[in-house]
Amino acid sequence: MARCVTDPSTGLCLLPLKSKGRKINIDDNMREMFQKTKVTVKYGRFKGRHTTLWDLINSEYLSEEKRQEFFKRFKSRKITIEELTIIIIEIIESKEIKQQEELNFTGLRGEISIVDLLDLQIVDEKIYKSLIDGKMSSTDVMKIDSVRAYLQGTSCVAGLILQPSNKKISIYEAQKIGILTPGTALCLLEAQAATGFIIDPLKNKKLTVEESLRENWKEKLLSAERAVTGYKDPYTGNTISLFQALKKDLIVKDHGIRLLEAQIATGGIIDPVHSHRVPVQVAYQRGYFDEEMNQILSDPDDDTKGFFDPNTKENLTYLQLIERCITDPATKLVLKSTTTNKAGGKYKGATVSIWDLLYSKYITEEKRRELVKQYKSGTITIERFLEILLTIIEQQTTTTTTTTTTTTTITTTSEDKTLKGIRKDVTVSELLESKIIDEKLFKDLNAGNVTVAEVSEMNSVRKYLQGTNSIAGVYLQSTKETLSIYEAKKQNLLTPGTSLILLEAQAATGFVIDPVKNKKLSVEEAAAQGVIGGEWKEKLLSAERAVTGYKDPYTGNTISLFQALKKDLIVKDHGIRLLEAQIATGGIIDPVHSHRVPVQVAYQRGYFDEEMNQILSDPDDDTKGFFDPNTKENLTYLQLIERSFICSILASVFIKSFSSLLHFSRF
Template sequence: LIDKKTAVRLLQAQESAGGILDPNLSVFLPKDTAIKRNLLDQDLSRSLSQNPECFLDPDSERNTSYGTLKKKCKKDPLSDLILLPIAERKDSSKLMFDGVCKSVSAQQLLECGILDKPTFDQLMKGEKTVTEISVDKKDVLKGTEPIAGLSVGPLGKMSLSEAKKKLLIPPDIADLLLEAQAATGHIIDPMSNKKLTVEEACTRGVVDKGDKDKLLAAEAAAVGFKDRRTGQSLSVFEAMKKELIDKKTAVRLLQAQESAGGILDPNLSVFLPKDTA
């Protein structure tokens, strides 16, 4: 009716609570008496004597015996019940990290492999904070930065748009570098060191409003291309398969992303290594 492993686990719980429980007498009996009453045999008795680890510690999630768990318990003074203390666990779906363009939960980071299980468990138990892990995972969560602007001799640093206006670089080169910025999540204003959406950059005059449409198209590589039929957000690869962009454009945008940290998942808003992508 039950296997030996289950029997040992149930009997271990009984023994830790007072002895082997006789279901007919409804009392706990010592092992030798239980053997005489055919409630236990020598084989099961030996198995119990070895104190097998039949249970899981909810804190460490490691195998342990029932007796070891009981030793960790504390008696409630009001009810006299013994209670097993555990560390407070947090809701992994509500522990949020700041991704490239939006927040991403600890649970999502675990599922995509950015957080390993030990780190995730430390976060859940409060042994590590979101801030600490964010520092460790900065390249994944924020990237390693694209080309932000130009350094123009004695003129110092300059935005790509400004250099384009002053004809310091060919317009087509400036456009490609700006598209690379947008594809990695933000337009960068090197003068204020601020990261902006394409809309914000146009409003603040960081980029020319005439470039808005093509930069929004490049920004879709970071925030997702919209599937006109379903309304879902598509990655660069998915957009290419649906012929929303051509392969040459896809490769250029993905190359910019990879150089800035990895392939940007528009749904998670994090950079992923190619094998994960």
């Protein structure tokens, strides 16, 4: 009581508490100002995206304390919105630069971040998280065979070995002494340049063309080296890949095919912008490859076998030539010359060679053969070889010495949890990658702190998985009767054209809706149950592909509505109408992963672009693809939804259905 104060107005005793900081009230005007302030960030997860100051100030880069401080300073007019934007960008970029310095990897001619490796599917979410959380180091990741293959490539034809003397010589030296023709030697050196570096097999060095300079071939090899560093598009000035240069006729077709085949044979197609190789699927997406080229290289004939075996005089592919090579015998001596003092067991404290460890009692014959095979093929480095041996020996000796005390550690691994998407299940990893859930929620889900059902019901998640309200049917005000779109057409309340457009919008945003029975149906199901007529089935199946995906006739890949629109697979006006309906009902649909995606993710995945955003942000009568039967106006789908209402009967029984009905007056 002695610590209380007396309220002067009531005389009551009140215990004073130190405030933990009052949250600043954000009014609508302030929020709108922040949301309208467009921001460009050079680093981090906002890099290259269309974002706002509101997104940044509410991101994980700022602590709650710092966020409230900024709100308070802005509200009291101690800082302008421009100054605040600069400060927040500096905070984000400084944090990201520091992290990227620690998490960059060496590519062919530059560095690449772990974020890019994740985006390119070179590392998976598990490896990415382990690195971010500090459970793995950059060195650990580089030791992963699949990662190293894309960053550094695999083996190429490095030089020649003369039999029976076993003398090693470089390709250029072989040409000088007349063992290889100038043409064959140049082809082999071009393949080296086009796959990363010129190789000096005597000194075991990788060199750029400038470093390995041979004046008479300098220009030709510099040209081939551009398959690694990139070609310049004469029309745009952009750096483009070998295949793109080939398609634009910047290099001779036979020459380009030869270099491209060499890249694929030695680890994968090279992305010259990011300075590493990419998986074939990513190469397709980025336009570094196509189905026609895949067919040429998959079924080579003499015209596309660009390399020559000087022994047999055969035309071969680069891969066939590599298969006829042998691993330099001298490199096997490395197994005896490479030593360590870190081994356990009987070797503890002693300096021993890899050879000794390999043939010790700790390594089985099967494992020995496997490791030697991997090392000979170049799949593992000598450092990785040693690390594997040390790990095996450590496991063996730990097992032997822990006979008296046994400690059991139970590690639970669970499959990636899934949520119900539009037409199939969606993994929580995909939701994280698509920015639908954040890292904290992802971890809570995997830890069991929150259930799949609870996450599915979150508004921010449900709108991407199931969408928001589309126009489900027609509501007759005079009779308070609910009709399906097709039934309204049958009763001549809607014209066939208006009815078809509304049903196409339903099909393109997820399902055809039966508002009377509150059912969501596929087009096939709707036709079978009489919710639509058979005369419209094919048209609606076409619209439904905006959900299930269109087939790219060139690659066979599943592509989105917008991508189909850009490839002229659908009529422009029709495509814009369906795309606008998707956006109005929750977001652009990713047909591969069967859910809607935030706008910035849609930009990244090529499901949207700035031109289309402009068309839909500022619609005119040409792009207002829907019709109000009451007022006879052309409207956007969003405007038409705004004139609809949520059916109270359906909403009271099925509170989660959000079925909107179009007002209609019977005259």
